[in-house]
Amino acid sequence: MGASMALAGGLAGCHWPQQQILPHTSRPEGRAPGVPVTYASCWEQQEVAEGVLVTSYDGRPIRVDGNGDHPFQSGAATSQIQASVLGLYDPGRSSEPTQNRGDHRVAASWEEAAKVLRAAGRSGKVSVLAAPTSSMAFATMRKRFLRQVPSAHWHEWAPLHRDSERLGTEQLYGRPMRPVADLSRARVLVCLDADPLMSHPASLAHSSGWAALRTSADDDEPILSRVYVVESTLSVTGSAADVRIPARTADIAKIAAQLAAATGVPLPADIASVVEAAGPADEQILQMAADLKSQSGNCLVMAGDRQPAAVHALVHAVNAGLGTVGKTLRFAEVERGERPAHIDDLAQLADRIRAGEVETLLILGANPVYDAPSLEDSWSELIGKVPVSIHLGDHENETARACQWHLNGTHFLEEWGEGRSWDGTITLRQPLIAPLYDGRSCIEVLSLLLEDEPKSGHDSVRAVLEPLAGSDRDASWKSWLHDGFIPGSSNTVDSAPEIRGGWASALESALEAPEGDEIVFLADHCLFDGRYANNGWLQELPDPITKVTWDNCALIAPSKATEMGVKTGDLIQLSTGGRELEMPAFVLPCMNPRTVAVALGYGRLLSDRAV
Incomplete structure (x- = not known):
């Protein structure tokens, strides 16, 4: 309000x-x-x-x-x-820099913060934990920082990422790439745990292209446009599908392998043997494969970000075999494609802190205290082990309160x-x-750390784009x-390198799905990963599937609810990995009965309020 x-x-x-x-x-x-x-x-x-x-x-x-x-x-x-x-x-x-003094926080100034930052720049044991960004100016600052402080380490963390997609193309093609789909040409679309119309970063372009194809059919010569969705919980794309198959998220890899075998596309020998071992496909998957082959070149298979890298590699091998590359599928170059997966990068930082190798920790926009997975130590405890900890962000959030310094960032x-x-x-x-509160952007804070006369954000951005x-x-x-953009700067290509094998063991691991019920975690349609928890408009916006506002719930199938004897609104206890959580149930049709789905982004502690 x-x-x-x-x-x-x-x-x-x-x-x-x-x-x-x-x-x-x-x-x-x-x-x-x-x-x-x-x-x-x-x-x-x-x-x-x-x-x-x-x-x-x-x-x-x-x-x-x-x-x-x-x-x-x-x-x-x-x-x-x-x-x-x-x-x-x-x-x-956040309206000003603050500093921990004993058991309370006191206001500080940017001049004081600058001294601490520059001292960090001269320290040999400094690590940065940054929220990932595609900014070229930020990447330039990162390179300068690592060049000027060669003993420093740079890490990145985001709870919702697309590492599997990037690593999957690297397994298949030898280099990481970003798949760019054109749904306006995909007359048959197969989504394996993917939600391209809502949860995908390119959902706006996907929705526009898909709608254009669905409405472009001439009455005398209709265009086949069929969507198959295989998923554990009902998504926006699933709600619009022509054929929808509810399956556990853990079983998607097996279905992808059966689909690959049914299409008959050429695969590396080691991959083909693993695919054949996945067993025969059922009638729905055989029909799916037949439709894909009937529209070779005008079809597309997509995998979701919850699937492992080997599933993405297999899906793109199928796409390559169906002739989609250069038609319904292009690839964009990925900046810093060699970087480790986010979860591995975060674990490396935790190991360095435990080993006493970090004297100064600078956190730029990330919030690991709230959204990082459980480790041997909590991130609040890990940050407490670092002599100097500095957080930059637009809110004094969970991580900011664990750090000695908090610097107010810009919107x-x-x-x-x-x-x-x-x-x-x-x-x-x-x-x-x-800036309403004299905040600084990530680019400006890095400039403050590296330079006696810091550059403005304007100068840093213009300098990197002028060439x-x-x-x-x-x-x-x-x-x-x-x-608002540079014309002709897209880095997509209409071709891809020759596919290769060597990832059979990773695919075998993906196919070894544990039995029993599963809990899957979803990006909240409104709050995403929790970063918008203080936005009243988004809290008031009904979820497109459940219509729930201002609250989180555990989505379960009607048959599962009957088995448990619960109805919508009843409190249920969830347990996984030694952690327990009590939350209300929401009985949702079309769910897989062995899947419970929970959205991320809740349980925040903002200022003096819980959200």
Whole structure:
């Protein structure tokens, strides 16, 4: 409510950033009071930048929409993008640097923080834990940091990531790549634990392409467009499927192997032997394979991010055999594809802390105390073992309270930046307003650590993009800011290297599914991984499947509910890995009876409130 009031006019003193920003449409010199102005910018999640248009009214951003001119987007915007403007005016935002003094926190200054940061830069035992981003300017700062502090270590963590997808293409093709699907050409679409229309980072482009194909059929010559979904819990894509098969998440690998065998596509010899051992396919899978073969080149198989890398490799081997590469499927180059999986990277940092190898820990945007998996020690305890710990973020969250220092970060509408969209298009971010609380972006904090005279975010971003400009750099920069992206910067290719084997043991491990019930964890459709827990608009938004607001629940199948003797709203006890949780049940049709699904993003402790 407080953020909504601020958006309506309760926040005084809004001021313009000092660097020049360019509106999306032409306007006369100066600013006309009371006339809304639209600027192009970008919003990022899961290392994917989405082009947006932000409407500003008298210096105050009031609305965020999709950028219809962006080459990869449809002009639409997700609910999270639209609600992001409320986060700018969130009264729970961190408003100043703070420092732990005994059992309480006290206000500090950026001057004091700068001294601590520069001392960290001179330390030989410094580690950084950063939230991943596709920003080239941030990557440049990372390289400079590791060059200037050669004994330092850089780690990345996000609870929701697509490591399996990246590592799967590396297993199959020898190098990590990002699959870019074109659903407007996929007359047969098979989703194995995948939700391309809702939970995928490219869901806007997928939804637009899929809808265009479904509505483009001529009455005299209808186009076959069939969607098969195999999943454990009902997704948005599953609710729109022509054929839906409820299966345990753990059994998807076996179904993928049976599908690969049924399509008869050529596979490396070691992989083919593992696939054959998966057993015969049932009638539904045989029909699925027949439809795929009937639309060879105009079909697509997708695997979800919960599936292991070997399943992704197998799925792309099937796609290659069906001739989809260059038609319904392209690949984009991946920056830093050689990096370890997030969970392994986090474990390496934990080992270094236990070994006493970290004297300074700088956490940029990550929140491991809340969202990292359980280890031998909690992350609150691990951070407590580090002599100097510094957290940068826009909220004083669980990790901030465990650190000695907390630095208030910027909202994306207050900072300069850039990132790559799902197809690799470089998308620019320009601030609509100067930081309301004198915050700093991740790029600016790294500059503060590395340089006696820190660069502004504007200068850092422009410096990394200028080599891409033509002879008139000023004109190119202004054009990019106006459009919100760099035309022709997509790094997708229409071909892929020859497929290879060598990952048979990984596929065998994926096929060894344990028996019994399973618990699967989902990205919340509104709160995602919990980062939007303080956004009232998203808390009020009904879940597209359950229609639940402001609460989490355990999704179970009707047959399972009958077996347990429970109904929607009854409290049930969940137990896995020695951990227990009591939460309300929600009986959901179309669930696999041996699966219980729980959304992430709840159980937050924000300021003095639990969410």
